[in-house]
Amino acid sequence: MEYDLIIHNGLIITGNEEFDIIENGIICIKNTIIQKIGQKKDNIKLPYSAQVIDANQGLIIPGLVNTHTHLPMSLFRGLADDLPLMTWLNKYIFPAEASQINPESVNQGSILSCAELLLSGTTTCCDGYFYENYVAEAVYSTGLRAVLGQGIIDFPAPGVPDPEKNISYALAFIEKWQKRYNRIKASVFCHSPYTCSKNTLIKAKEMANQFGVLFQIHTAETKTEHDTILSEHNLSPVKYLHKLGLLDSNTLLVHCVWTDKEDIQIIADTHAKISTAVESNMKLASGIAPVPDFLKNGIVTGVGTDSCASNNDLDMFSEMDTLGKIHKLAGSDPVLMDAKLIFKMATLGGAEAIGLKDEIGSLESGKKADIVIIDMNKPHLVPVYDPVSHIIYNVKGSDVNNVIIDGKIIVKNRQVQTIDIKKFYTAPYFSR
């Protein structure tokens, strides 16, 4: 067989269920799919392939899956740091969204975010925002894989001045994108239980069910939200959504910081998924989600960065590092949340959380060739005792050298092949 692409001469961390690690690994790719993966015998020649990447004894890992983004918000990176939540939202973010968010800026902000994601090893993201059609076009053009949802909120929003039409806009988005390209999956992004009425929440979930797509919703992010829902409905946010029938295996609950034992049991029983976003929760002082308890209860939990307005970056390596450290600290136990567990959350776990487990998240024969190659020839990566621990605690986004999505080389020697990055350093949307 002749291949489209062969990657060799690196240590493969497959991230499969058995967590196989392959020394002197080789991956053969054809028609976007991993056809073969294994160890290369020294005396065997490489099979014929149109393209070959020598990993130079680096690490070869599955592309990272970022389960929570708002891509166009790179426009607001660092716009308003170190402020009280309501000042941040009302004085900066909402006015900026009203004045600066339009199809063109959404397109540009999304492409900028994709450049950042790609250069730090993310190959798939799960996104929700407004003007999501323009996000989708931007993402598709960059070569990234994504699950995308047009925002539903019961307030006037960018591109949706009349909230009465929020469901119909989201419906149009799904109809347009659901079967257009394999790399782009449509979903429903319902903002939250405190910004959507009961009626909107139910309608949005019915629509997601109708199309069999992912239903994303911010849930229990802050104490204020928790207390508001409790006082209005006499239920925690999770219990309230459960009562409305919104929790099932196609539901992704984002944040879940303010969840108690009963909430966690409900999430586990309904097979809903969670996306945690630790750096955003820290920076906005929202709290610490009980992630070790999610995992103990078998809840599939992915890792998200949240938007650049609250993080302020989209770097999954930094997110993984902080995720491990914060839960060791919170649980007073350095054994909690070990490197392998976090690696799984950011790859196969994330893929499962957003409904793509059969396609991506691990390096296995038959799966999509979404692959990241890490350059290990850096002073901060020497020596190496445990490559998995290195990925969580040492590797930085900037150590990513090559990124392959759908078998196509998207980042080559740290150059994004699909984006003209230089224009962002002078473009009018990006005040300096």
Add this chain to the structure above:
Amino acid sequence: MEYDLIIHNGLIITGNEEFDIIENGIICIKNTIIQKIGQKKDNIKLPYSAQVIDANQGLIIPGLVNTHTHLPMSLFRGLADDLPLMTWLNKYIFPAEASQINPESVNQGSILSCAELLLSGTTTCCDGYFYENYVAEAVYSTGLRAVLGQGIIDFPAPGVPDPEKNISYALAFIEKWQKRYNRIKASVFCHSPYTCSKNTLIKAKEMANQFGVLFQIHTAETKTEHDTILSEHNLSPVKYLHKLGLLDSNTLLVHCVWTDKEDIQIIADTHAKISTAVESNMKLASGIAPVPDFLKNGIVTGVGTDSCASNNDLDMFSEMDTLGKIHKLAGSDPVLMDAKLIFKMATLGGAEAIGLKDEIGSLESGKKADIVIIDMNKPHLVPVYDPVSHIIYNVKGSDVNNVIIDGKIIVKNRQVQTIDIKKFYTAPYFSR
């Protein structure tokens, strides 16, 4: 006047007391010293200089000051992650120190650490370890600035098999290094109140006083340490050290996680300094130091990474980012520990904490030319609203393009000029 080096075409964040920020800045350097700093008028030609760096509209900041390292421990980076503290120490770190620490490995580990420090924008570190003579030689050879102390501990240690001689070894170190080079300052590194007897602690501090050098000591890092000292001496670690007369303006207390209001008042009253090391405290699940309270009480507090065995890197940008986020979270207040405050801690505050405030820590005429230039042409650094906030929440160590120490270009376009980095990728000390 003719200069040795001119840096221009960047935004200067001086980090001086007034926190001046200079657009289109220029810095003129001669004889290791900043002679002139200010704004460059467009129609004025650059003065004559032997070397010129065009900062390419990047950020020009004071070199970062890392107030707590154990440089040779890069040898143990990732050796033993996700383990209980005592397993980590007794099963991995102590045996590794016993078998692997020798003059040659200390030299190599220190140079590797210096490469990492330099490439992530640190120009000065405050270090303590054993075989510190070899650390000093290594550090000096790389061009880094440092305050160094030979370790004092009442157990057999690498190079000091007989603990009875720990003070005399430390004395010999001071005598050898105290006036040898301007860039290397000798100090006393006394391990901790739980590993040194009362007698050793007092003798070590007397020696520091005799030479007028910094006295570094790990203090109140873990609850176990706190409870041990409390049960043995009926005092908290800080109160115990205070009772022994160890706290004054030349004392640097490292960690201070387990400190209460009274401890903090004592530290403030005695003008002792603190080095916080948040990522290490998180990873080892030690706790959160009450840094906002230190600052409220006027205690000079610097930022340290701790060693690669517990962090696992020496990256001050990551440390600053986490420092801000953890205290917002711990205090449930996103306004706490703003970017400017953290920037000051990592520069002028750190310099003051280790006794170098008059020489370094800010970009001012008359100070040493220790300067870092950040490349802002990266997707994750676009757009820019507030450059100081960008430095804390967005800039990564890998965005550092040039590093100048004592007016000498040590890192040029991300290449360390003083270290043959490639040898670390094959050297025998660095198992892969």
